[in-house]
Amino acid sequence: MAKFLSTIAQSHPPKPSLNPIHTISNEQSTSRRSFLSIASVSSLIAFVQPPNLIAQTSSSSSSSSSSTKTILSGITSTKSWFRYFGDGFAIRVPPDFEDIMEPEDYNAGLSLYGDKAKPKTFAARFATPDGSEVLSVVIRPSNQLKITFLEAQDVSDLGTLKEAKKIFVPGGTDLYSARAIKIKEDEGYRTYYFYEFGNDDQHAALVAAVNSGKTIIAGVSAPQSKWVNDGIKLRSAAVSLTVL
Numbered sequence: 001m002a003k004f005l006s007t008i009a010q011s012h013p014p015k016p017s018l019n020p021i022h023t024i025s026n027e028q029s030t031s032r033r034s035f036l037s038i039a040s041v042s043s044l045i046a047f048v049q050p051p052n053l054i055a056q057t058s059s060s061s062s063s064s065s066s067s068t069k070t071i072l073s074g075i076t077s078t079k080s081w082f083r084y085f086g087d088g089f090a091i092r093v094p095p096d097f098e099d100i101m102e103p104e105d106y107n108a109g110l111s112l113y114g115d116k117a118k119p120k121t122f123a124a125r126f127a128t129p130d131g132s133e134v135l136s137v138v139i140r141p142s143n144q145l146k147i148t149f150l151e152a153q154d155v156s157d158l159g160t161l162k163e164a165k166k167i168f169v170p171g172g173t174d175l176y177s178a179r180a181i182k183i184k185e186d187e188g189y190r191t192y193y194f195y196e197f198g199n200d201d202q203h204a205a206l207v208a209a210v211n212s213g214k215t216i217i218a219g220v221s222a223p224q225s226k227w228v229n230d231g232i233k234l235r236s237a238a239v240s241l242t243v244l
Contacts, residue, residue, distance in 0.1 A: 074231075074232060074235055075232060075235050075236040075239050076232055076233065076236050077236075078092035078236050078237065078240045079092075081093055081094060081095060081237075081240070082095075084124055084126075085244075086123045086124050086137060087123055087139065088139070088211060088214065088216065088243065088244055089123070089137065089139075089216050089218070089241060089242060089243055089244055090241075090242045090244055091124065091135070091137060091218055091237070091240050091241045091242070092236075092237060092240035093126050093135065093237065094126075094135070094233055094234075094237050096128055096129070097126040097127060097128060097133075097135060097237075098126060098127060098128075098129065099125070099126055100125050100126060100127045100131075100134075101122065101124070101125050120138075120139070121138070122136055122137065122138055123137045123138055123139045123216075124136065124137040125137070132222060132223055132226060133220070133221070133222040133226060133230060133234060134220065134221050134222070135218070135219075135220050135234075135237050135238075136218070136219055136220075137216065137217065137218045137219075137241070138216075138217050139214055139215070139216050139217075140214070140215050140217070141213060141214060141215070142157070142158065142210055142213050142214060142215045143213070145158060145167050145215055146158045146159065146167065151212065151213040152210045152213055152215070153210065153211070153212065153213075154190065154191050154210050155191050155192065155193050155208050155209050155210045155215070156180075156191045157210060158210065158215070160180075161178055161179070161180045161193055162178075164193055164208070165178065165195065168193065168195055168206060168208055168217070169195050169197050170197075172199065173197045173198055173199050174197060174198060174199065175195065175196075175197045176196045176197055176198065177194070177195070177196040178193075178194065178195050178196075179193075179194040180192075180193055180194075181193075181194055181207075190209060190211075190243060191209070192207050192208065192209045192241070193207065193208045193209075194206070194207050194238075194239070195207075195208075196235070198224060198227075200224070201223060201224060202221055202222070202223060202224065203221065203222055203223070203224050203227040203231070204219055204220065204221040204222075205219065205220050205234065205235050205238045206218065206219035206220075206238060207219075207238050207239060207241050209241065209243045211243045216241065216243060218238055218241035219238060220234040220235070220237055220238045221234075222234055
């Protein structure tokens with residue numbers, strides 16, 4: 001999952017109407033990509049009302065109400081933010097973030113003259129004007145992350161919260177928080193795994209979910225120095241991921 005294939009460059013559809021794109025330095029982009037690719041990129045879940053959310057720690061769920069309070073106390077409402085709709089998902093974008101998808105990113109996944117389509121590196125990507133804070137979404141076949149006999153229908157099919165940590169959280173980083181969150185849907189509950197982690201320089205949060213054999217991962221990252229002030233906003237963006 002940490003290895004991304006090159007994409008096919010073609011004309012691309014219009015981008016969502018956000019702020020004009022600013023240039024991001026190669027040094028910042030390289031550093032950011034390194035951290036996120038090691039982290040298997042990113043993931044998150046949609047902001048929902050407390051009655052529809054059941055949060056559990058990796059140890060036990062002896063107090064559902066207290067766990068839910070712990071999860072929601074670290075995020076803020078994102079209902080007024082721009083909502084981006086992608087391939088099977090939706091996510092809220094912080095007001096100061098801009099679309100930084102490259103033209104080839106929009107057309108990856110399309111076949112050209114019968115050639116086998118190459119997967120997109122990113123399903124969505126946004127960043128602050130200086131490029132220091134990033135929101136990314138990637139989609140990968142679940143069987144690329146873990147071999148299963150049956151098509152994965154829920155992220156729990158990839159293992160428990162603790163077992164799946166090795167898939168989503170890079171080695172050598174400190175794990176700050178991990179939660180399994182269940183969102184009530186029409187046909188039952190969908191599980192999302194939330195992880196927050198970092199190292200001396202970078203801080204990241206991600207949410208992962210599975211739908212019809214595809215794993216959708218939304219994540220945010222920023223320097224530790226900026227997470228102090230923007231952590232709630234970034235975490236909220238991650239937690240705004242919704243599987244459609």
